[in-house]
Amino acid sequence: MRPTDLNVPRLMRAVVYRGPNDLRLEQVKVPRIGRKEILVRVDVCGVCPTDIKKIQGGLQPPPRIYGHETAGTIVKVGPNVTGWKPGDRVGMHHHVPCLKCHACRHRAFAQCPQYKKTGITAGFEPAGGGYAEYVRVMEFCLPGLVRIPRGNTVVEGAMLEPVNTVLKAVKMLGLLAGDTALVTGQGPIGLIFTRLLSLQGIKVIATDFLSPRLRWAKSLGAKIADLPDGKAVLNGVDRLTRGRGVDAAVIAVPVDSAVAQGQSLLRGGGRMCLFAHTKRGTTTPLDLSTICVDEKQMMGSYSSDFTLQKEVARLVFSQKMDVRLLVTHQFPLEETAEAVRLASKPTAESLKVVVTHKPG
Numbered sequence: 001m002r003p004t005d006l007n008v009p010r011l012m013r014a015v016v017y018r019g020p021n022d023l024r025l026e027q028v029k030v031p032r033i034g035r036k037e038i039l040v041r042v043d044v045c046g047v048c049p050t051d052i053k054k055i056q057g058g059l060q061p062p063p064r065i066y067g068h069e070t071a072g073t074i075v076k077v078g079p080n081v082t083g084w085k086p087g088d089r090v091g092m093h094h095h096v097p098c099l100k101c102h103a104c105r106h107r108a109f110a111q112c113p114q115y116k117k118t119g120i121t122a123g124f125e126p127a128g129g130g131y132a133e134y135v136r137v138m139e140f141c142l143p144g145l146v147r148i149p150r151g152n153t154v155v156e157g158a159m160l161e162p163v164n165t166v167l168k169a170v171k172m173l174g175l176l177a178g179d180t181a182l183v184t185g186q187g188p189i190g191l192i193f194t195r196l197l198s199l200q201g202i203k204v205i206a207t208d209f210l211s212p213r214l215r216w217a218k219s220l221g222a223k224i225a226d227l228p229d230g231k232a233v234l235n236g237v238d239r240l241t242r243g244r245g246v247d248a249a250v251i252a253v254p255v256d257s258a259v260a261q262g263q264s265l266l267r268g269g270g271r272m273c274l275f276a277h278t279k280r281g282t283t284t285p286l287d288l289s290t291i292c293v294d295e296k297q298m299m300g301s302y303s304s305d306f307t308l309q310k311e312v313a314r315l316v317f318s319q320k321m322d323v324r325l326l327v328t329h330q331f332p333l334e335e336t337a338e339a340v341r342l343a344s345k346p347t348a349e350s351l352k353v354v355v356t357h358k359p360g
């Protein structure tokens with residue numbers, strides 16, 4: 001250990017996934033790091049729907065330690081690592097593409113074989129590790145570390161990854177300032193869409209079934225916020241687009257009726273982005289002539305884009321995209337199961353749920 005390394009215990013607390021819906025607070029060994037790796041003390045970890053899906057659905061064999069929207073403080077740096085030192089506060093990305101393979105050359109980063117590996121772990125099969133006190137960052141994930149400026153919080157650092165996934169999708173939509181977009185679902189992700197699109201001069205029509213979320217959408221820049229079948233939505237599309245239909249539809253809830261509505265409100269040549277349909281085997285009837293004849297494009301976006309890290313950091317740390325507003329609930333590590341329960345069944349008042357660690 002180099003003299004500058006911070007004190008690290010041998011054992012730590014971790015919330016271990018032991019089977020579907022079975023999260024247990026256990027004592028595990030603090031991960032050892034290699035010469036080109038970094039050890040980070042986790043300060044905060046967001047609860048993300050993709051982890052909830054794995055925890056509740058039992059999609060991967062246990063044991064694992066989940067949690068990937070992580071930010072913390074570097075406590076130990078391998079001797080062959082440059083540019084980082086103990087005490088630095090960082091936001092992390094658990095997937096980082098190689099930038100060289102066939103998929104990366106096509107900018108399909110989420111399809112890159114290296115990207116599909118998880119490079120941050122608190123032990124067992126790497127799964128993010130944010131629901132533990134310390135995580136090991138492997139060499140290939142070091143480029144995914146983002147420094148948190150002095151004036152910003154670790155919570156903001158933990159939100160870099162989700163904001164990145166949204167910005168990536170926003171770029172795919174290829175919109176022009178003054179365009180109109182429908183954003184269906186105003187959970188944390190939908191609200192980030194609403195904000196990022198509004199910042200780019202896009203007129204956003206936001207829908208959700210929960211009225212507090214509609215108020216949030218308005219405050220983050222939506223021109224119109226209403227129930228999906230609300231009059232304001234249909235009239236708004238007509239008024240804002242002069243009857244053309246919306247230029248883009250973002251589906252941030254895994255609901256069939258949202259896809260149908262998005263496709264019908266889209267103008268010819270417009271783009272629909274599926275962002276929440278992560279469950280394999282989901283099908284929905286679709287009039288294919290709307291794609292062939294009307295040239296409505298349907299696309300999906302998943303995970304983050306490494307090349308956007310700097311832009312995301314600027315948006316979050318300048319608080320133009322003020323993610324602090326989205327974090328409504330913080331739970332201590334030992335109540336991670338409760339945090340997951342709340343995030344999976346949001347109440348009218350809950351948005352982003354995070355697990356906060358007591359600094360050791």
Ligand SMILES: [Zn+2]
Nearest residue numbers: 048050069162
């Ligand atoms: Zn996530």
Ligand SMILES: [Zn+2]
Nearest residue numbers: 098101104112
């Ligand atoms: Zn690659």
